[in-house]
Amino acid sequence: MKSARQRKDRVVLDTSLFVNPEVRSDFGDTPTAAINGFLAIALQIPSLEFYMPSSIFQELLNFVNEKEIPGSFLAVLRQKAPSKHELTCPAFFLYELIEDIRERVNKGLRIAEKAVRSAGKGGEQEVIQSMRKNYREALRDGIIDSKEDVDLILLAKELDALLVTVDHGAIKWAEKLGIRWLLPTRFRAYLLSFIEQQE
Amino acid sequence: MKSARQRKDRVVLDTSLFVNPEVRSDFGDTPTAAINGFLAIALQIPSLEFYMPSSIFQELLNFVNEKEIPGSFLAVLRQKAPSKHELTCPAFFLYELIEDIRERVNKGLRIAEKAVRSAGKGGEQEVIQSMRKNYREALRDGIIDSKEDVDLILLAKELDALLVTVDHGAIKWAEKLGIRWLLPTRFRAYLLSFIEQQE
Numbered sequence: 001m002k003s004a005r006q007r008k009d010r011v012v013l014d015t016s017l018f019v020n021p022e023v024r025s026d027f028g029d030t031p032t033a034a035i036n037g038f039l040a041i042a043l044q045i046p047s048l049e050f051y052m053p054s055s056i057f058q059e060l061l062n063f064v065n066e067k068e069i070p071g072s073f074l075a076v077l078r079q080k081a082p083s084k085h086e087l088t089c090p091a092f093f094l095y096e097l098i099e100d101i102r103e104r105v106n107k108g109l110r111i112a113e114k115a116v117r118s119a120g121k122g123g124e125q126e127v128i129q130s131m132r133k134n135y136r137e138a139l140r141d142g143i144i145d146s147k148e149d150v151d152l153i154l155l156a157k158e159l160d161a162l163l164v165t166v167d168h169g170a171i172k173w174a175e176k177l178g179i180r181w182l183l184p185t186r187f188r189a190y191l192l193s194f195i196e197q198q199e
Numbered sequence: 200m201k202s203a204r205q206r207k208d209r210v211v212l213d214t215s216l217f218v219n220p221e222v223r224s225d226f227g228d229t230p231t232a233a234i235n236g237f238l239a240i241a242l243q244i245p246s247l248e249f250y251m252p253s254s255i256f257q258e259l260l261n262f263v264n265e266k267e268i269p270g271s272f273l274a275v276l277r278q279k280a281p282s283k284h285e286l287t288c289p290a291f292f293l294y295e296l297i298e299d300i301r302e303r304v305n306k307g308l309r310i311a312e313k314a315v316r317s318a319g320k321g322g323e324q325e326v327i328q329s330m331r332k333n334y335r336e337a338l339r340d341g342i343i344d345s346k347e348d349v350d351l352i353l354l355a356k357e358l359d360a361l362l363v364t365v366d367h368g369a370i371k372w373a374e375k376l377g378i379r380w381l382l383p384t385r386f387r388a389y390l391l392s393f394i395e396q397q398e
Contacts (some may be wrong), residue, residue: 091286111311135307146297
């Protein structure tokens with residue numbers, strides 16, 4: 001006999017599940033196909049609630065034609081911003097963020113200095129291109145660097161949800177804040193296990 | 200008849216009051232003289248409690264000989280770190296911080312690109328020096344960029360204290376978090392008003 005569950009389990013989705021070719025293939029070959037592929041499975045799992053921050057949903061609309069999104073997708077995948085004026089985050093989080101950024105800012109300056117020294121020897125355009133790449137890696141990889149990333153983390157925290165994302169920065173902060181997370185590549189198998197359990 | 204006060208009013212001090220020549224002159228010409236000048240006044244005001252984050256106190260020790268600090272200074276100026284594992288900060292604070300940093304990081308890259316282009320025309324050393332200055336201004340001025348800054352803000356918040364600092368980043372975040380603040384240049388007059396009131 002199964003006991004009645006107090007509350008449905010919740011899942012927060014990033015766009016990568018639908019737009020990143022490396023991870024969406026489990027659900028479909030195009031963003032629209034991936035949306036329909038996910039929907040077909042999600043509709044069979046009444047015990048899960050799916051959410052996406054509204055800011056992330058706006059990003060998704062850059063990849064799909066809004067008219068091609070089925071109405072049921074809007075019903076199944078709830079769009080909701082985190083309650084940002086009610087939520088709080090632990091103060092130690094601030095310390096780690098500030099320290100992380102401080103180190104990255106110093107690293108960015110060293111990258112820029114190295115580029116200036118190389119440029120003195122010619123090949124300006126190549127030097128700038130390579131510097132841009134190194135600078136962005138140093139200052140952005142593995143860090144929460146946009147409002148959308150913060151939305152993702154805070155919504156998962158607010159809902160006590162499983163966060164499905166491939167973003168290193170989001171995963172790193174999910175670990176710090178005790179948020180469950182799953183790579184999109186394992187998400188289809190995760191969903192199917194619910195269907196098997198029901199049968 | 201004066202009503203009994205429930206709690207003493209609290210003040211959190213930055214090191215600038217003692218080490219910054221432009222603001223410490225109200226209290227003394229050297230850091231040690233400023234400490235003694237402050238102490239002479241503070242001892243006459245039993246209605247105020249003075250605090251300094253321990254990390255900031257460590258910075259102060261870079262400017263004064265520890266043996267020259269009177270024992271009463273340690274009693275009057277309480278060293279205390281914020282309760283960083285109990286305190287929380289509002290989530291909107293995170294959004295503003297991340298957005299601020301994102302803009303600064305982009306600005307830093309533009310400064311670096313400009314420097315690389317200048318370096319192609321020679322004068323490498325001057326270009327690097329000027330880039331360092333511009334980069335640091337763009338990425339650090341007016342932002343909380345160290346653990347010590349976070350300590351200052353959070354301790355003032357925890358104690359509901361008046362923050363005495365000249366740091367633009369700290370003042371900016373004090374404004375966002377509803378923390379009272381005062382420039383060190385007005386602090387002596389502030390203190391003397393308490394003594395006058397007592398007389």
